[in-house]
Amino acid sequence: MKAQCDNIFSMSAVNAGPLEKGSTSTVEAPIKEKETRGEEELDVPWQVVVHNDPVNLMTYVTMVFQRVFGYPREKAERHMLEVHQKGRSILWSGVREPAEFYVQQLHGYLLLATLEKVV
Amino acid sequence: MEICRQDDALQISDLDPFLAELLRQVPESTNPDGAPAAEARLFSRPSAEKKICAEWKSYVEPELRRLFRSATETVTDDLTQLNGNEKSLSNCILHIPIAHADAWLNTLNQARLVIAAKYKFSDEELNDHDRSPIGSRRDLGLFQVNFYGFLQEFILREISG
Numbered sequence: 452m453k454a455q456c457d458n459i460f461s462m463s464a465v466n467a468g469p470l471e472k473g474s475t476s477t478v479e480a481p482i483k484e485k486e487t488r489g490e491e492e493l494d495v496p497w498q499v500v501v502h503n504d505p506v507n508l509m510t511y512v513t514m515v516f517q518r519v520f521g522y523p524r525e526k527a528e529r530h531m532l533e534v535h536q537k538g539r540s541i542l543w544s545g546v547r548e549p550a551e552f553y554v555q556q557l558h559g560y561l562l563l564a565t566l567e568k569v570v
Numbered sequence: 571m572e573i574c575r576q577d578d579a580l581q582i583s584d585l586d587p588f589l590a591e592l593l594r595q596v597p598e599s600t601n602p603d604g605a606p607a608a609e610a611r612l613f614s615r616p617s618a619e620k621k622i623c624a625e626w627k628s629y630v631e632p633e634l635r636r637l638f639r640s641a642t643e644t645v646t647d648d649l650t651q652l653n654g655n656e657k658s659l660s661n662c663i664l665h666i667p668i669a670h671a672d673a674w675l676n677t678l679n680q681a682r683l684v685i686a687a688k689y690k691f692s693d694e695e696l697n698d699h700d701r702s703p704i705g706s707r708r709d710l711g712l713f714q715v716n717f718y719g720f721l722q723e724f725i726l727r728e729i730s731g
Binding site: 506507551560565567 | 612614615618622679683691696697715719723726730
């Protein structure tokens, strides 16, 4: 897992500086401030879903999956093709906080991503 | 137009005035003002749950706006190289430092998404790369989406080695 946090919505630093030398377009790890959710809510498994978008380039989407999830190229391409052909792909599932952080990073790259409860 | 890697920069040379103008329009093309569909696409809903969306709007969306604005500012600075050629019919050169590649990818993506949302391009239109000559503002918009996509492809190829 690339980054974890206890509550993404309490973050206080998200790439506030200029996006240039030495930086990436990813969102920086938020700083933990306080817990705001009950354990029950946190225990429910969540999944990170990416939805098809006819504008985003396939090569771009593959690169984003590699960067955000650390997936090897082949796995990233498989998910990209699933998004392209089936309209959506589940990229990750687990506890809520990292799932939220992944969705935030994906939005930083302008992908259509949502957080869903596993049913 | 030629595009190649030159040490730590991407060089776009032999850039004719029309394409140079399209590049100058990249930053302003990211502006979704007056187009709710474009705004909604740049800042899409993170969940079907209202509570999550409300928290997102308060805490995450401002940071995303900062991220996008920062990328656009970097691109705007790079594009100052094209200033002074506005009235000229001669071709010009643009150097994009590799360190700015992520900012360019992000900004070009913002521009493509905003233009596509404003004109409501269909999947068929977006996949029609052999479209006939530009005859309307809408055609120009589609050409922009494709041209900016071509630049993204090149940048991606260079940064992924």
